[in-house]
Amino acid sequence: MNRQYRRVLPLLTAAALAATPMEALAENPQFAHDEATWERLKDNVMEYDELSLLVEEYNPNYQNEQASYNDTKNDDDAAQIRRDAKDSAQDMYDSAEDLKEQAEDLSSMADDLSDQAQAALDAGNPALAAQLQAGAASYMAGYAPLMSAAAMTQNSALKSDISADSSYVDSDMRKIQHVKNQKGIIVSTQNLFNSYNQLRANAALIQKNVEVMEAALRATETQASIGMATQADVLKAQKNLQSIQSTQTETLASLETLRQNLCMMTGWSYDAQPEIREVPHANGDAIAQINLEADTQTALANNYDLQYSRRALGNMQENSTDRKNQERTVKNLEQTVSATMTNLYNDIRQKQIAWQLAQAELATEEQTMSAMETKRSLGMASDIEYLQEQSTYLSKQVAEQTADMALFQAIETYQWAVNGYMNTSGS
Incomplete structure (x- = not known):
């Protein structure tokens, strides 16, 4: 099915499923990719090597990040941004002074009316004195709110002033953060693709185990019917089957959730059924x-x-406290990046060893499975024995496949780190 007729721009919430396919395509012009690439993006197949393009073209979070950046993008440097913030703070200071002056004017007028009221009272005119005193009270009623507003405005001005002094973000820093955010969406999608494939492989193994437990229950029931097994044996077999069936239900539900999220992150609707291909094999040459x-x-x-941190450092004044603190931040980040690279490399090596062990165990199990096939053909193995060996063999296959996928992801994570994307902040 052509993607153009069924692709939508879904958010990871149901409320955003109203966008049309053509609106999604409009994010990039047709000439952004060659015809062959567009055809791949519009088919009903999801492959690992096209995930980054799918995210760029169709992922709503990626596009929202781009739109947000475009709305705030400018060429101001940090100094200009601080000047603008300082000007804004000064405007608030001026507003606070105006409010104070208005409050003081009211207070002065209230004092004048109070003096006049006292004079009227001294002159034997209490009625006029009462009116004048009421007017004075009215003026004073407006005094407190104005002074409160002046204090709040001055406090806001002070905070803005302090913030301006410590603000070193410029357009280059915003762009760096924007690029990192978008790369993070691509990385998350690739990781989800890998997780889906690993769980899908395990789901196949669980299905085989269900078949084994079903066969075991049938065999136990048959044995019980001829007095070779007890009712307790039957109940135990039933319980084992129910347990693996419960695990299967939970696994399939998790698999469906991953599939829906993966579809929505790459532009399909949540209920679409694209063909989701396997994760590429780990490249041993790349490791070498x-x-x-x-x-x-x-x-x-x-x-x-x-x-980002180096750019902020460059925007700070020499010998300032902020600059000294930022120098420590940069140094710590450099140490973190170096240490993380070593950890990522070690993770590759560990996962490579795990994959090699899984390959060796699979090779051994292939021989056992071959022997079982021979016994089966000669009538020397029961159905339950054959199913059990199939399950064991499949478990070794799945172990090898998931070890391969884990190694592939470790290599990808390492390469992303080399290219600049690494979670060094814990965010």
Whole structure:
């Protein structure tokens, strides 16, 4: 089915499912990609290597981030931004002074009326004195709110003034943060794709285990009918089947949730049924070519958080307290990036070993499965024995597949770190 007729611009909430496919496509002009690429993006197949383009073209969070950045984008440098903030603070200071003057004017008029009231009272005119005193009270009733408003405005001005002094964000820093946010959406989508495939593989194994438990129950019931098993044995077999069926129900529900989220993050509607392809195999050659020392230097140059912090440092005054604090922040970030690169590299090596072990165990189990096939063909293995061996063999297959996918993701995470995207802030 052509994507153009069924693709929507869904948010990860139901309220945003109103956008049309053509509105989604309008985010980038037709000439942004060649015809072959557009055809891939519009087919009903989801592949790992096209996820980044799918996110860029159709993901609503990605596009909202772009729109938000475009709305606030300007070429102001940090100094100009601080000047503007200072001007705004000064305007608030002026407003506070105006409010104070108005309050003081009311107080003066109230004092004048009070003096006149006293004079009227001294002159034997209490009625006029009462009217004048009421007017004075009316003026004083407006005094307190004006003074309160003046104090609040002055407090806001002070906060804005302090904020301006400590604000070093400029247009370059906003762009760095914007790019990091968009890369994060792509990374999240790729990780979700991997998680979906790992859970899908485990769901197949659980289905095989359900078949084994069903066969075990049938065998136990048959044995019970001829007195070779007790009712307690039957109840135990039933309980085992119910347990694995419950696990299957939960797994399939989780798998469906992942599928829906993955679809919506790549532009399909939540109830669409695209063909979701498998995760590519881990590339052993890519691992062999890793140069941790060189990659760490590249990561230190590319890291978005470091770029942001270094830019802020450059906007600070020499020898200021803020600059000294920021220098420590940059140094700590550099240490964090370097340490994280080492950890990511070690994670690749550990997952490579785990994959190699899984491959070895699968190779051994293939021989066992082959022997079982022979026994089965000679009538030397029961149905339950055959199913149990199938389950064991499938478990080794799934273990090898998930180890492969885990290694692939570790390599991807490492490469993202080299290119600048790394979660160094815990956010």
